[in-house]
Amino acid sequence: MTATVTEAAGTLELGTDGQNLLFREARTANTFADEPVSDDQVRAIYDLVKYAPTSANQQPLRIVLVRSPEARQRLVRHMSEGNRAKTESAPLVAILAADLNFHEKLPKVFPHKPGMKDAFADPAAREASARFNGALQVGYFIIGVRAAGLAAGPMTGFDAAGINAEFFGDGSCAVLAVVNIGKPGENAWLGRLPRLDYEEVVTSL
Amino acid sequence: MTATVTEAAGTLELGTDGQNLLFREARTANTFADEPVSDDQVRAIYDLVKYAPTSANQQPLRIVLVRSPEARQRLVRHMSEGNRAKTESAPLVAILAADLNFHEKLPKVFPHKPGMKDAFADPAAREASARFNGALQVGYFIIGVRAAGLAAGPMTGFDAAGINAEFFGDGSCAVLAVVNIGKPGENAWLGRLPRLDYEEVVTSL
Numbered sequence: 001m002t003a004t005v006t007e008a009a010g011t012l013e014l015g016t017d018g019q020n021l022l023f024r025e026a027r028t029a030n031t032f033a034d035e036p037v038s039d040d041q042v043r044a045i046y047d048l049v050k051y052a053p054t055s056a057n058q059q060p061l062r063i064v065l066v067r068s069p070e071a072r073q074r075l076v077r078h079m080s081e082g083n084r085a086k087t088e089s090a091p092l093v094a095i096l097a098a099d100l101n102f103h104e105k106l107p108k109v110f111p112h113k114p115g116m117k118d119a120f121a122d123p124a125a126r127e128a129s130a131r132f133n134g135a136l137q138v139g140y141f142i143i144g145v146r147a148a149g150l151a152a153g154p155m156t157g158f159d160a161a162g163i164n165a166e167f168f169g170d171g172s173c174a175v176l177a178v179v180n181i182g183k184p185g186e187n188a189w190l191g192r193l194p195r196l197d198y199e200e201v202v203t204s205l
Numbered sequence: 206m207t208a209t210v211t212e213a214a215g216t217l218e219l220g221t222d223g224q225n226l227l228f229r230e231a232r233t234a235n236t237f238a239d240e241p242v243s244d245d246q247v248r249a250i251y252d253l254v255k256y257a258p259t260s261a262n263q264q265p266l267r268i269v270l271v272r273s274p275e276a277r278q279r280l281v282r283h284m285s286e287g288n289r290a291k292t293e294s295a296p297l298v299a300i301l302a303a304d305l306n307f308h309e310k311l312p313k314v315f316p317h318k319p320g321m322k323d324a325f326a327d328p329a330a331r332e333a334s335a336r337f338n339g340a341l342q343v344g345y346f347i348i349g350v351r352a353a354g355l356a357a358g359p360m361t362g363f364d365a366a367g368i369n370a371e372f373f374g375d376g377s378c379a380v381l382a383v384v385n386i387g388k389p390g391e392n393a394w395l396g397r398l399p400r401l402d403y404e405e406v407v408t409s410l
Contacts, residue, residue, distance in 0.1 A: 011245060011246060011249035011353065012249055012250075012253060012352050012353050012354070013226060013352065013353060013354030014223055014226055014227065014253075014351075014352035014353075015220070015222070015223065017220070018219055018220065018223035018227075018352075019253055019352070021218060021219055022219065022348075023253050023254060023256045023257060024253070024256055026256070026257075028258045039409070040216060041216060042407065043403055043407075044216035044217055045217075046403050046406065046407060047403070048217060048219075048224055048228050048229070049228060050400040050401065050406075051228045051229055051231070051397075051400065052228060052231075052344070052347065052348070053233045053347065053357075053359055055361045055362075057398040057399075059400065059401050059406075061406065062406055062407075062408075063406055063407045063408070064407075064408050064409075064410060065407065065408070065409040065410065066410055067409055067410060068410055071410035105401065105405070108399060108401075109398060109399050109400070109401065110398060111398075111399070129361075131336070131337070131340075132336070132340050132361070132381065133340075135336075135337050135338075135340030135341050135344070136340050136341075136343055136344040136347075137344070138341055138344070139257070139340070139341040139342070139343070139344025139345050139348075140344050140348070142257065142258065142341075143227075143257070143344075143345070143348055146219075147217050147218065147219035147223075147224070148216065148217050148218060148219075149217070149218030152258075154258055156260045156334075156337070157260075167410075176337065192256075193262040193314060193315060193316075194262075194313060194314050194316070195255040195256065195264065195314070196255065196264050196310065196313075196314065198248055198251050198252070200310070201251065201255075201264075201266065201267055201268055202247065202248075202251060202267075202268045202269075202270065203267075203268070203269050203270070204244070204269075204270040204272055205269060205270065205271055205272060205273060205276035205372075
């Protein structure tokens with residue numbers, strides 16, 4: 001069930017415990033224990049991962065914590081069938097979305113170049129940037145959930161247009177992922193799937 | 206220069222050293238020390254971050270290490286003017302790209318569902334999935350560079366079509382980011398830019 005520490009783990013500066021917590025032993029959970037995830041825990045995750053970089057510090061990620069049973073039902077009906085039961089039962093579900101108007105906050109987060117907002121005037125280019133940098137931040141967020149000692153169950157199997165209409169009816173945001181969060185439950189995961197070899201991924205010129 | 210450990214750092218399971226190494230003290234470097242980055246270090250980074258999740262385990266990220274002076278010059282001319290000097294002088298530069306034909310490897314990496322490859326038959330939907338999951342993996346890679354005790358200088362200021370034609374002339378891959386990697390040099394960074402407040406990013410329903 002658990003990846004063993006092999007390979008070049010000793011070459012890294014991050015300790016083995018951290019490596020295991022974030023990558024080697026961490027797994028996508030499909031079932032969760034019946035233990036709540038508090039707003040304080042989400043705040044601790046955000047206050048860690050907010051420091052990771054985005055293009056021009058644009059930080060387009062927006063997070064909707066789906067806590068009430070009514071909001072949960074509104075979400076579940078847009079999930080793919082195979083994702084419905086776990087989305088229904090996870091202690092916490094977060095909708096991770098890209099703010100398509102992130103540029104409005106650039107005067108605050110990129111104050112030394114007041115003209116940067118205008119560099120994102122074109123909606124299509126702005127959406128591409130929001131989606132790329134939002135996805136970077138989804139990656140950071142998943143690592144942050146694990147840093148909090150919790151398991152993430154990220155999902156992309158859903159009707160994106162349906163979720164956007166349901167939760168972002170003004171067109172302000174585009175959903176990127178929906179993530180179940182909690183302590184892993186019984187039989188939370190299957191065997192680990194194969195990873196690509198270094199030689200299949202990395203080339204040198 | 207350095208973010209102090211404040212906020213809810215103690216709520217997290219990842220130790221303070223790990224939090225600082227990966228997020229709080231880590232910074233985007235603009236200058237680098239004259240110390241090489243070895244293939245073994247890149248392998249150690251990959252062998253850590255390869256475990257982080259992607260949709261249907263698709264792992265679309267491809268990495269081109271730009272090592273030879275000739276390849277470096279081919280890259281530099283497609284970078285934005287403000288990124289050229291650091292791309293020229295960084296100990297290692299990596300082109301991070303999404304494999305637009307990642308589905309061909311699904312029978313290997315998602316073996317329990319042989320039909321999954323066909324779910325990505327549509328090129329437009331496949332490209333969107335490659336770009337989203339590739340960006341997730343760019344995020345994981347940046348964290349991995351930091352886990353190796355190195356600084357990353359990720360850049361998105363470049364002529365993407367130019368890089369794609371230059372390095373992926375067969376249309377197989379789409380560049381997502383170019384990342385300078387090394388030990389930070391003198392005056393490697395400016396003051397940290399503001400991050401969005403929790404209340405600007407997270408809402409609860």
